[in-house]
Amino acid sequence: MDRSSFVVRWTVVSLLVVPPLAAADEAGPRRAAPARVLTLSQATALALEHHPELRVSAFEVEAQDGRVRQSRLLPNPELEATVEDVGGSGARRGFDDAQTTLLLSQRIELGRKRGRRHEAAVREREVAALALGTKRLDVVTQTRHAFVATLVAQERLEAARALIVVFRNAAQAAERQVRAGGTAPVEATRAALAVAQAEGDAAVRAAELTTARMTLAGTWGSATADFARVADDLERLPAALPASSGTAHLDDVPAVARARAESAHFQSTLALEQVRAVPDLTVGAGPRYYSDDDTAAVVFTVSMPLPFFDRNQGAVDEARARLAKARAEEDAARVAVRTALEEHLAVVRASGEQLRILHDVTIPQARAVQRDMQRAFGQGAVRSIEVLEAERTLHQLQDQYWTVFGRYHTALADVDRLTGSRADGHAEEGR
Numbered sequence: 291m292d293r294s295s296f297v298v299r300w301t302v303v304s305l306l307v308v309p310p311l312a313a314a315d316e317a318g319p320r321r322a323a324p325a326r327v328l329t330l331s332q333a334t335a336l337a338l339e340h341h342p343e344l345r346v347s348a349f350e351v352e353a354q355d356g357r358v359r360q361s362r363l364l365p366n367p368e369l370e371a372t373v374e375d376v377g378g379s380g381a382r383r384g385f386d387d388a389q390t391t392l393l394l395s396q397r398i399e400l401g402r403k404r405g406r407r408h409e410a411a412v413r414e415r416e417v418a419a420l421a422l423g424t425k426r427l428d429v430v431t432q433t434r435h436a437f438v439a440t441l442v443a444q445e446r447l448e449a450a451r452a453l454i455v456v457f458r459n460a461a462q463a464a465e466r467q468v469r470a471g472g473t474a475p476v477e478a479t480r481a482a483l484a485v486a487q488a489e490g491d492a493a494v495r496a497a498e499l500t501t502a503r504m505t506l507a508g509t510w511g512s513a514t515a516d517f518a519r520v521a522d523d524l525e526r527l528p529a530a531l532p533a534s535s536g537t538a539h540l541d542d543v544p545a546v547a548r549a550r551a552e553s554a555h556f557q558s559t560l561a562l563e564q565v566r567a568v569p570d571l572t573v574g575a576g577p578r579y580y581s582d583d584d585t586a587a588v589v590f591t592v593s594m595p596l597p598f599f600d601r602n603q604g605a606v607d608e609a610r611a612r613l614a615k616a617r618a619e620e621d622a623a624r625v626a627v628r629t630a631l632e633e634h635l636a637v638v639r640a641s642g643e644q645l646r647i648l649h650d651v652t653i654p655q656a657r658a659v660q661r662d663m664q665r666a667f668g669q670g671a672v673r674s675i676e677v678l679e680a681e682r683t684l685h686q687l688q689d690q691y692w693t694v695f696g697r698y699h700t701a702l703a704d705v706d707r708l709t710g711s712r713a714d715g716h717a718e719e720g721r
Contacts, residue, residue, distance in 0.1 A: 328517040330437050336510035337433040344429060347422040354415035361411035365397045388581040391589055395574030401565035410562045413555035420548040427544055427707050434703040436506035440520050442696040443499040446689055450492035453685045457485045457678065464674040477674050484678050544710045545627050549620040556616045560609040567602040569595045631708050637701035641694050648691045656684040
């Protein structure tokens with residue numbers, strides 16, 4: 291493959307911005323792009339639109355919206371009708387001496403219960419919204435991983451097929467030399483063996499590409515990979531990455547923000563359970579009609595439960611324990627994010643430097659050796675097996691490049707998943 295520099299440029303997608311990627315090696319000519327080329331932005335849009343787990347999280351947010359609306363409402367008034375002194379004996383027989391009371395009562399919530407209930411519902415809705423955002427980040431990251439894996443498998447298969455052509459040409463040249471008496475028959479045998487090995491490698495690469503394509507299609511719920519190939523714009527490596535994840539903005543990363551929202555939710559739940567220990571007051575009023583003398587009066591009622599036994603103490607203890615648990619999980623989330631971020635950044639830095647060395651130093655040197663060996667073979671100065679070894683070395687380095695390329699971009703996607711933002715944060719430099 292002969293190509294100057296290349297790298298996939300990641301696309302701004304929904305909740306995060308993905309940084310530009312590395313320049314690649316001159317691995318050879320790319321085939322003409324077919325009609326149906328899938329880009330990262332298209333794949334991500336499909337995944338965000340059709341991923342079933344996103345619909346689940348979105349419905350949960352809708353449910354929490356309903357709970358927030360419900361939390362604002364006052365208790366309904368109650369209408370009560372009673373008829374007394376009927377169906378007895380003697381003078382109480384029938385309805386002649388009946389007393390009919392119509393009572394309208396209203397429960398009055400004390401202790402700011404409605405405000406606390408609304409605050410708890412709002413906090414729970416925030417948790418659901420952050421869970422939806424986290425799930426979107428998960429889907430974007432999963433799609434990036436699958437896209438990179440497909441791109442790497444695609445390029446490795448093309449390189450393997452190109453190597454087969456090279457080895458077949460070398461095998462034919464070796465056979466001609468054997469027939470002309472210019473080399474030993476073992477040279478032709480070695481060249482044929484190299485062709486067989488290259489064909490076996492290409493078969494493995496083809497299977498890897500099939501698997502990667504199906505995994506990518508699965509991110510938007512498709513059972514078939516109905517695209518011809520993947521491709522994207524080509525740019526440079528980021529100029530630099532931060533030396534450390536640090537702690538200055540750790541509270542803003544999605545995992546910690548969600549844990550902090552959980553703590554706030556349980557804090558409001560504890561406050562709600564505490565005010566629920568305050569009994570509510572119910573007041574009522576209504577007319578009473580006396581059938582015996584056809585007169586009427588007004589009845590007033592006031593009632594309040596006496597908190598002798600149930601002071602909501604069990605619910606308060608539960609809410610307090612859940613708040614302590616949420617705060618411990620928030621601390622654990624900070625530690626986990628810091629550790630994971632350092633690990634992924636270390637992989638990004640190491641693989642990014644390895645990509646630069648492969649692109650700028652190792653592969654150009656191997657390509658120069660390969661050209662020199664071909665020239666020397668044409669002059670009869672080296673054997674065909676030495677040319678094959680030079681070709682194989684170049685191919686292995688190009689294959690290694692794509693392996694490191696995949697590792698780099700997978701780790702970079704994981705950094706963006708943790709931070710929810712660009713991983714580099716620095717300006718780019720030209721080569």
